[in-house]
Amino acid sequence: MTANSVEIRGLDLAFGAVEVLKDLNLEIPEGEFLVLLGASGCGKSTLLNCIAGLLDITGGQIFIKDQNVTWAEPSQRGIGMVFQSYALYPQMTVKGNLSFGLKNARFAKAEIEERVARAAEILQIQPLLDRKPAALSGGQRQRVAIGRALVRDVDVFLFDEPLSNLDAKLRADLRVEIKRLHQKLRNTMIYVTHDQIEAMTLADRIAIMRSGAIQQLGSPDEIYNRPRTKYVAEFIGSPAMNFIDGVVAERGFAAGDTTIPLDGYGWADGPKQGPAWLGIRPEHVATGELAQGKPFRQEITVELFEPMGADTLVWTTLAGQPFHFNLDGQHKVATGDRMTIGFDSARGSLFGKDTELRL
Amino acid sequence: MDTTGRPNPLFRNLSAKIAAIPMILTALVIFVGGTAWTVIYSFTSSKLLPKKLFEWTDVINIGDWSLSIPTGIVWKSFVGLQQYERLWNTNRWMVSIENLFIYGLCSLVLSFIIGFVLAALLDQKIRFENTFRTIILYPFALSFIVTGLVWQWLLNPDFGIQSVIRGMGFVGFTFDPLYSADIVIYGVLIAGLWQGTGLIMVLMLAGLRGIDQEIWKAARVDGIPAWKTYLFIVIPMMRPVFITTLVIIASGIVRIYDLIVAQTSGGPGISSEVPAKYVYDYMFQGQNLGQGFAASTMMLLAVAIVVIPWAYLEFGSRKRG
Structure with a gap:
């Protein structure tokens, strides 16, 4: 077997009569940074939610680390997810946000402390641990959200437009930070965005999506220099x-x-x-x-x-x-x-x- | 002359201020004035008509000027706390207070729980949600009078629930809360909840819908079960909705009157009396304004004891997160 971290076979998703994703196939090798890029409504976030298990798919199979997780609960899939709106638990401190999932999974106290400390160190949010999310800036909140995925010690990170709510300067800073994080952790990361600069700078490979199908899957260089369809050529650049x-x-x-x-x-x-x-x-x-x-x-x-x-x-x-x-x-x-x-x-x-x- | 100086802040938005005057006057005269008047006259022995509290004495006329300078007062019908003493020695008032307490506590707790559970159930992306929501909200469209009458019939042992179940063969079945002094208030409570929980559910549902869906997704990815997500994440986030709901439920409890009148008229005996009914009966039927004023002042005091500390906590310190 190849070391595919995530593999999607013939994925279909329909809401009633509306087909959102059609026979979608995707193989993501271990440690790859894959960006799903497309205009609004192309199904990129939907695909990410399917991988996360937040949406029940209509057909096809999803494998993570060669395990068929098609019907597994999100928490059982070995994924961590970062959302556009950060989705932090507002009445808990940063530390509470990071540890709530672990506490719920009955991890030992020392283990939780250690993981939180490690995530806080990687993301440099140690001074913020006792603050509530309301007392954080957008960039800090997003870092905490990444930390919440980090403490779960997962194989695959899913990012759902994580930088869209930030202003341009912060977006550029955090973009670099996410890239650094990927180089450090070498986890598989799947990143949804509509921003072609984010896609070009972060990705090992980019999948350009249009109306529920992947138009082209390739390195940023391929996508830029040899666009496979006119749509891709229009979209990039x-x-x-x-x-x-x-x-x-x-x-x-x-x-x-x-x-x-x-x-x-x-x-x-x-x-x-x-x-x-x-x-x-x-x-x-x-x-x-x-x-x-x-x-x-x-x-x-x-x-x-x-x-x-x-x-x-x-x-x-x-x-x-x-x-x-x-x-x-x-x-x-x-x-x-x-x-x-x-x-x-x-x-x-x-x-x-x-x-x-x-x- | 300096004409470029800052304009007097009193005259800023002048037209808006003028437009607000009638409402300000109404609020001051009707609400504040009326309340103050009621409190003052609760210290009199007023019966059918309000009696003067005191009269000015020693009016002095200076020369031809008909200028009056009051130099003293004579108490006319001032009776001090007599009305209050009488109030607290009246058995009917004590029963009223007890009933309000039981009704209020049960109604508050059950409205919250039932309303929230219904809202949480409706929030599960179910089919025919609109239909269910309408059915549950529908009783709220009925007045308390109609609600009271309907439930009076339903709880009537001769042709209500008891007779139906007896008709099914359970001859020994007894369910007649309105005819038992000990539990009559719970019969009223059933009707009150039936009428009011729909609104609470709608408020809660609006609150639940206001929660970012990504919070739910994040909790699912974290592996937190739904009930824990509700308890530890969603409910704390709904604090503003709960406060609104609390105010609505509490104001409904304190002024409960028409439901009692329609359903039990305070009976059997005086076992389902409530303070608002006590006030009304003394003021307009017992022709004892002083006693009615004293009772309504007590109600005001009770509300103030609850509301003032809360308002202080809520709005006093402006530390908003």
Whole structure:
């Protein structure tokens, strides 16, 4: 047997006539940090709740550490869970929150003390142990919530959008802390988020979900560079990818009277022809001298620009379609400027119009 | 001249303050004034009509001025604590107090327990929840008068529950609380609970629904059984709802009157009398205002003894977590 920490086979979940998850399969090796990423309502939190055992599934099986836990109680599955709203018990102190589950499971007092002390040390919440959750900041509360999962000494950590209630700065701090925690503990972690930056930075692998199915499962690098579907390509990356509507012909990608060479493009399944979209990330577009080395070059007019500090996003028209690309933030630009841009379609992605799959 | 100074805070939101004047006056005159008047006249020997407590004496006329300066008072019908002495020596009042105590304690405890258990049961994502909620809340739509009459019939041994069960063959079955002086108040209690627990359940249900579902999930992941989650996590979180409920139940207990009138008229004998009925009977039927005032002042005092320490604890120290 492979050392799969969590394995999901043919999972179905339906609420009445509404199918939320359809024949979902997922294998998560020991120690992996898997991020479930998707827009609201795609079923990512639902999937996490199924793994936790908080929702009864309609069909399929769930294995944790090679144990069939499909019908086991959440507490029997060897999982710890961290929630978006922290879900701390408000009238108990931090220590009470950490130890309540253990006390209930009749652990020895010394054992409880030891586990609480260890979790408090890892999360650096020792000074807060005697406070009530109301006297804690959002970041501290979330740390306590993580601690509650930590004291249970579990194999699998489940995070349900744990950082969504925090402000941007704290979110970045705690993100790093969660990553550090994973490196320290080497537990399997499943993390649900709608924030692509969280997903890209934390994940060993990302599963992008859409309407109850996994669209693509792969490393952040794969997801970013070789999105398998147009949806994934749209979802990942900020600013969003450009999609040029056209046709793959023999000489290259034809959009209107512009032809973009496709030399060196990594075809998924051999060269194909037909109507397609060519996806180009705004950050892969070169300008000025750098553009000279690119297989495709074109002179364009700046129509609109959005300065964002580090970059400036420039909007223009390419092959009769709206197109945007990144410029260095310090680059002086004005509406109506003419400049040459260039890109290499080998770094782009082609999606067939009929299937929306990568060509 | 400094015209940019801070405006007088008295005139800030002036229109709102003017609009609030009628309500402030009503509250002061009707509630505070009426209460004070009642307390003062409970020290008089007023019978059918309120009698003057005292009169001013030695009115001095200065020259042609009809200026009156009271220099002293003459007690007219002031009788001190006589009305209170009489009150506490009246057997009927003692029975009333005892009944209110039994009814209040049982009603408070049982309303809370039954209301909470019903709410917890309804909160289990059951089918037809709306139907059950409506059925349980329905008695609350009836007045105490109707409730009292319905339960008077139900508890009547000749054509109520007792006769039905006897009709089924249990000839020796006896259930006639309204006809036994010792337990009549429990007969009233049944009717009161039947009418009132629906509302308590709805309040509790609203409280339960206000609890973050993730708390439940967290408790399940922690392996805490449902009853423990209720006892140690959910119930402490529902404190504000419990306080609201407590106030509603307690005010209902103190003013209990119409249920008694409809169901037992205080009988058999005086065994189901309650303080509010004592007040009403003395003021409007016994034509003894002084005695009625004294009784209602005692009721006010009892409420104050409960409410003031509570309000002090609840609102006095502003240490909110």
